[in-house]
Amino acid sequence: MMQPIVQAEGVRKSFRHVEVLRGVDFEVQNGEVSCIIGPSGSGKSTFLRCINHLERIDGGRLRVDGDYVGYQERDGKLYELNEKALASRRAAIGMVFQRFNLFPHLTALQNIIEAPVLRKLRTKPDAIKHALELLDQVGLLNKKDAYPAQLSGGQQQRVAIARALAMEPKLMLFDEPTSALDPELVGEVLSVMKRLAKEGRTMVVVTHEIGFAQEVADTLVLMDQGRIVEKGSPRELINNPQHPRTQAFVRSVR
Amino acid sequence: MSVLEITTQAGSRDSQDLPTIVPLRHWGRYVSGALLACALIFLGIIVSRSQQIVWAAIPEYLFNPAILKGIVVTLQLTFGAMLIGIALGTVLATMRMSHNPVFVVISGIYIWLFRGTPLLVQIFFWFNIALFIPMIEVGPYLISTNSLITASVAGLLALSLHEAANMAEIVRGGLLSVDSGQGEASQALGLTRAQAMRRIILPQAIRVIIPPTGNQAIGMLKASAMVSVIGMQDLLTQAQNTSARNFLVIELLCVAAIWYLVLTTVATIGQYYLESYFQKGVASSGAKSLSSRIAAGLRLPIGRGSADRL
Numbered sequence A: 001m002m003q004p005i006v007q008a009e010g011v012r013k014s015f016r017h018v019e020v021l022r023g024v025d026f027e028v029q030n031g032e033v034s035c036i037i038g039p040s041g042s043g044k045s046t047f048l049r050c051i052n053h054l055e056r057i058d059g060g061r062l063r064v065d066g067d068y069v070g071y072q073e074r075d076g077k078l079y080e081l082n083e084k085a086l087a088s089r090r091a092a093i094g095m096v097f098q099r100f101n102l103f104p105h106l107t108a109l110q111n112i113i114e115a116p117v118l119r120k121l122r123t124k125p126d127a128i129k130h131a132l133e134l135l136d137q138v139g140l141l142n143k144k145d146a147y148p149a150q151l152s153g154g155q156q157q158r159v160a161i162a163r164a165l166a167m168e169p170k171l172m173l174f175d176e177p178t179s180a181l182d183p184e185l186v187g188e189v190l191s192v193m194k195r196l197a198k199e200g201r202t203m204v205v206v207t208h209e210i211g212f213a214q215e216v217a218d219t220l221v222l223m224d225q226g227r228i229v230e231k232g233s234p235r236e237l238i239n240n241p242q243h244p245r246t247q248a249f250v251r252s253v254r
Numbered sequence B: 001m002s003v004l005e006i007t008t009q010a011g012s013r014d015s016q017d018l019p020t021i022v023p024l025r026h027w028g029r030y031v032s033g034a035l036l037a038c039a040l041i042f043l044g045i046i047v048s049r050s051q052q053i054v055w056a057a058i059p060e061y062l063f064n065p066a067i068l069k070g071i072v073v074t075l076q077l078t079f080g081a082m083l084i085g086i087a088l089g090t091v092l093a094t095m096r097m098s099h100n101p102v103f104v105v106i107s108g109i110y111i112w113l114f115r116g117t118p119l120l121v122q123i124f125f126w127f128n129i130a131l132f133i134p135m136i137e138v139g140p141y142l143i144s145t146n147s148l149i150t151a152s153v154a155g156l157l158a159l160s161l162h163e164a165a166n167m168a169e170i171v172r173g174g175l176l177s178v179d180s181g182q183g184e185a186s187q188a189l190g191l192t193r194a195q196a197m198r199r200i201i202l203p204q205a206i207r208v209i210i211p212p213t214g215n216q217a218i219g220m221l222k223a224s225a226m227v228s229v230i231g232m233q234d235l236l237t238q239a240q241n242t243s244a245r246n247f248l249v250i251e252l253l254c255v256a257a258i259w260y261l262v263l264t265t266v267a268t269i270g271q272y273y274l275e276s277y278f279q280k281g282v283a284s285s286g287a288k289s290l291s292s293r294i295a296a297g298l299r300l301p302i303g304r305g306s307a308d309r310l
């Protein structure tokens, strides 16, 4: 039987008595692209951050590639991982942020090789070679020595994607990767993401770009008030939404 | 540069009647500048005419061996105390911000204690530490504390540990100034907190840390004179010793003041270069040279600042 890459069952998370995730069930299979849509404040970012343990969950189970994120299962108990082990698990999950979060004191190339070299995934010459390939793939080979401040938002986000890919992750998380961009820069980032999807990468994408979701998503889920209220193929969900929440949301973004 | 841009833009539309740009004149700045210069010259004349001061003594003692020895002591103390202070302060700041409650409490108490008591008291304290701990055991040996903690060691120790507490707060402020997304991006890439701190957070915090640290170093040049209370022969103490013999009190204070000014000037220039070095990756340059700022403010045609302020 195929084991899902992401398997969430009844995931709960609260911030000071406010329950933000109220039992999220979610699955992503290997090679699948799953898009999460939903109104602001519904907990999409929080859920994504739980997947790589940037937030600790308060209840439920959340496994990535069979392992609990942040915990080791032994004799029916979950032991919290030490920092090193947690870092290794996170290294296998790439994340792309809404606000890019490139390292401003490093050039594009240095941004990309930093983690692979520090984590000893590659030697430095090898990492540079790989980074140049990645920069080429996102169309920014000529910007390898530019600092983030010298790049447009779209270029920064493409470097950020290359930086995440440099760790050869088995799963890529995208948190509204185009929301901070000027409209004319959205396309260049989406086209990079579309190519990744075609190459068969496993991706979870929080997005407001319905068109993108319709084109590349294998499954589309709608999150509302800390729950996943509807899931299905993008076609079904957008053209024939069942849940009243989905109907309202789809109407609002149309 | 902006003039050029305007010219080309206007030229493409209509090259006939280019309007001449007359920069705004700040007449008040010229007048107040001239008044200040007059006042300074006047003051200089009064002071230099004074019969009580032996002006010739100042150049005579400027390179006196005792004074030069004092400068060496002052520099050693300042460098030593700043180096230890910065290193220990950085450790304390990272402890303060760690998730380990023991570290947080230890650094909290340290900063509270060493920042909360006068430097003078701390100098006396370290000098008299033998009253509390008469002997120190190093492996199989027993050493009397007094032979280990000499005046120089006590002075350096007091200045360093006091400085570490101040630097800890400066470094902490710098670390807090770095966007939290930087730490998250590092974690998401699989870096440990220590790696993220060393490679990502600290290098960005340095830009914020350097200016107040330069301030601390300049303060330390002067504060190091306090070690005279335990008999260390720094610059100011040497000057005072000399004047106790020849009664040229003001003259030797002037000599010391001149040297302190020289040292702080060199430190300020060093700080400027350090700041510009760490500006890399930052779009706007906050650190413009003083001369170009003055030139720009008065619209003098010197320095590079004049054109881009138009």
Ligand SMILES: Nc1ncnc2c1ncn2[C@@H]1O[C@H](COP(=O)(O)OP(=O)(O)OP(=O)(O)O)[C@@H](O)[C@H]1O
Residues within 6 Å of the ligand: A015, A020, A038, A039, A040, A041, A042, A043, A044, A045, A046, A047
């Ligand atoms: N660190 C935090 N501390 C307290 N509350 C938080 C924190 N992070 C998120 N929240 C709250 O949790 C709720 C869900 O936030 P989240 O960012 O996950 O929503 P979202 O679906 O990503 O929204 P958006 O589309 O605006 O990004 C919000 O009400 C938010 O205020």
Ligand SMILES: [Mg+2]
Residues within 6 Å of the ligand: A044, A045, A046, A175, A176
């Ligand atoms: Mg969000």
